[in-house]
Amino acid sequence: MSRSLSAVREPSLREKTDTQSPKGEGYSQTDPYLSPSEAGGLMTDETGKFSRTTMDGSVYSVSPSRLLELHHENLRLKQRLEEVRRTAAANEKIWRQFLEIERILFRTREFSGLARHLLQEIKERFGIDWTVLFLSHPDLGERFFPDLAEGGEEVSKGTWIASMAPQEAMKRFNGSPRPVFLPPAEIDVLTGVLARRGQDPARSGLLLPLTVHDLFFGCLFLGSSDPDHYRPKDGTELLEQLGIKIALCMDNCLAYERVKDLSDRDRVTGLLNFFQIHTVLERELRRARRMGKPLSVLAVNLDFVDEGSGHVDLVGPVLRHVSGLLMETLPEGDGFIGRTGSAEFVVILPYAALEEARRVAEKLSELIRKSPFRHDNAVILIRVRIGAASLRDHMSCAQDVLDAAQTDLCGLKAGQI
Template identity: 50%
Template sequence: MDHLNPGGFPETRNLQDTENPAGLLSRLREENEDLKKELRRVVETAAANERIWRQFTEIERILFRTRELGRMARELLQEIKARFQPDQAVLLVCHPEILERFFPDISSESEPVAEGAWILPIPREAADSLCGKSPKPSVPSPQEIQALLPFLPENAPAARSCVMVPLTIHEILFGFLILGSVDQDRYRPVDGTDLLEQLGLKIALCMDNCLTYERVKDYAVQDPVTGLLNFFQIRTLLERAFRKARRQGTPLSVLLISLRFLSNAQDHPELRNRVLKHAADLLTEILPRGETALGRYGGDEFLILLPDVTEREAGDAVPYLTHMLRKSPFVHANTAILIQACMGVGSLQDSMKQPEDLLDAASAGLFRAKSAM
C-alpha cells in the first residue's frame, strides 16, 4: 500500500526500483520495430494474396471463352505456366466421354502442348483411387506419387514437390490438374488450397458444360424427314470412328446406300419423304444395336457406319440388306412401292489418312453397283 506524504499525495517510488528508464526506452523501441516488421509482413502478405487472386481471376477468364475444350485446356495450361511458373503442369483426364469427344488422339506418349505442359489420359480406376473421398487439393503422399508416376510424362523434370487438384463437380470426376516443382518447398501440406480448389471446381464445370453442349448438339441434328442422324452428325461420327479405328488398329467399314423407288414417288415430294422414312425404319430395325450408326447422307442416300466390321463382313451384308428392302415395299393407296437399293462398301486400309478416303472407296463401290444394274 502506498504511503502518504505530508501533502497527502501517494509517495512515488524510485524508477530504479522497477526498471531503468534507458532500458524501458530500449525495450519500447524493440517492440515498436517488431510491430513495424509484423505490419510490413501483413501488408506484403495481403498484397501477395491480392496478386495471386488476380492471377487466378485472369486464368479463370479462359475457362468460359470457348466451348472447344481442347483449345481451352491448352490455353489454360499455357496461362498457368506463364503466371505461376511451375516446372510442370499436367492435365490428367479420366472421363471416358471427354477423352473420346475432345482428346481422341492423346496417349501417355503425347507431346507437350506447351513447354512443361501436357494433356494426358489416366484410367478411371486409377483416378478414382487417387481421388479417394475428398475432392480437395492435396500434396500427394509418397505412395500416391508412386501411383501417379506411370501416368506422368517421362521427359518431364523430376518434381520434388507437387500439388494434385481434383477436377470434380456433381460427384463426377473428370481428372486432375497436377502442378510440380523441382523445389521441394514449393508445395507443402500446410499451404492453403482454397483458390486451387475453386480453380479445380471451375475447370470441372467448364468440362461439364462443353460435354453437355456437345450432347445437345447430338440431339439437335436429326434429319427431319427420316428421324435419322443428318449429314453433319453422321460425318462427325464417321470422323470419330475413323480416328478410333486408326488409333486402336481395329476394322472399320461403311455402307453407302442409294435408293430408287419403282413408281412415280420420286415426282411427289411428300410421298417420296414417306417412302424414305419407311426405308429408314426398316434399316433401323434390321441393323444391330451398339456402335453401328445410320444416317441420311443426302437426297436418297444413307450411310451406315460399321465399327469392328471387316470389308468381307460388310460385303456379305449387302445382299441381305438389299433383299430386305425389296421385299418390304411401302404401301400407298393400295399400291406397293418397291424399294431398290444399290450399295457400295468402303473399308479402312493402311493407306487411308482421312475419313474422306473411306467415303471415296464406298462411292466408287456404289458407282460400280449402279453401273452393273
C-alpha cells in the same frame, strides 16, 4: 523535479555494463538505455521512472525495463502487421490470377484449344514447372482429343495432356473433392507415363480433382522442382474452386457438342446430315488408326417403286420409314447412320472388318425389301443396293473409305442393269 529524456547519454538501445546506474532506482546492470524517440517523449522523475501526465491530470509511470518490453512488443506487432500486409498483397495477386484464368475458361466452347491455352496460362501465371491435364471422361477424349497417344501430348515445355483410367484417377482421391499432395516418389510414378524430353523432375506437387454435379472428368497435376512449393499444410480453397470451374467448363463444352449434334441432324430423317457423318467418319478413322482396329463403311442407295398412283409427297415418309429400319438394325452405339443424298445413306461400322460389314449389308437389304412402305391404298416397294468397304493401309483420309464403298456400290448397280 523532472528532466527531459534528451539528457539520456546514449541515443540507441544497448545493455548497460557498468555497476552504477545514472538513472536511479529501477535500473540494473542489464537495464538498457532508451533514446528519446524510443521512449516516446516520456519524462523521468527523481525515482528514475518514466512518467507522463494525462489530460485529466493523472500521472502514468512506467519503469525503464517495462518500457523496453513495451517497445519490443511494439516492434513485434509492427513486424507481424507487415507480414499480414505482404500476405494480403500476395493473396490479392493470386486471386487476380485466378480471375484471369476464369475468363479464359469461359471464353470458348471448343475445349481442345482451350485446354492447351489454359495449361500454359496456369504454368506461367503461378510460376510452376509442371501442368498436366489427365482426362478420364471418355467423351472428352473421343470428341476433343481423338489422336491422344499413350504417352500423352506435350503442349509446350512442362505442359501435357494425357489420359488416365477413371477407376485409377478416382482411387487417388478416395471420394474426396479436395486436392491430394504427392510425395516425390509418387510424382515420379505419375509423370513416368509422359513422353518427357529433358524436363526437370517435380519435387513437390498436388493432384486436383475435376468434378462437378457428381461427374468426374479427370484431374490436374501441378508440380514444381522446388520441394517446398507445395506443402500439405498449405490452404487449397482457391485451387478447389479452380478445379470445379474447369470441370464446369468441360461439362458445358460437352453439352454444347451434344446440342450441336442435334442441330447437325437431317431435318427429314433425323439421321446425321452430310457434314456431320463426314466429321464422325474422320474421327473414327483416326481412332481406328490409333488403336489398330478395323473400320468399315456401307454406302446405301434406294429406289422407290410406287404401285399406287404416284404420290410424290410420300418421299419424306418413305425415307423416314427406311431410316427407322436402319436404326432398328443398328442401335445407338453399334454404328453411325447419316443421310448424304436424296435417297442415299452412309453407315459407319467401327471395329467391323469387311466380312462382317457385308453380313450387315445383307441383313439390311433383306429387311428393307421385306418392309415396303404402306400408306392408305398405296404400297411403295423399295429396292436397295449397298456397297461395302473397309479401311486399308493406303487410305489416308475418310473420303478414301467412302470412295471405296461408292465404287463397290457402282459395281452392284452395273451388274443389275
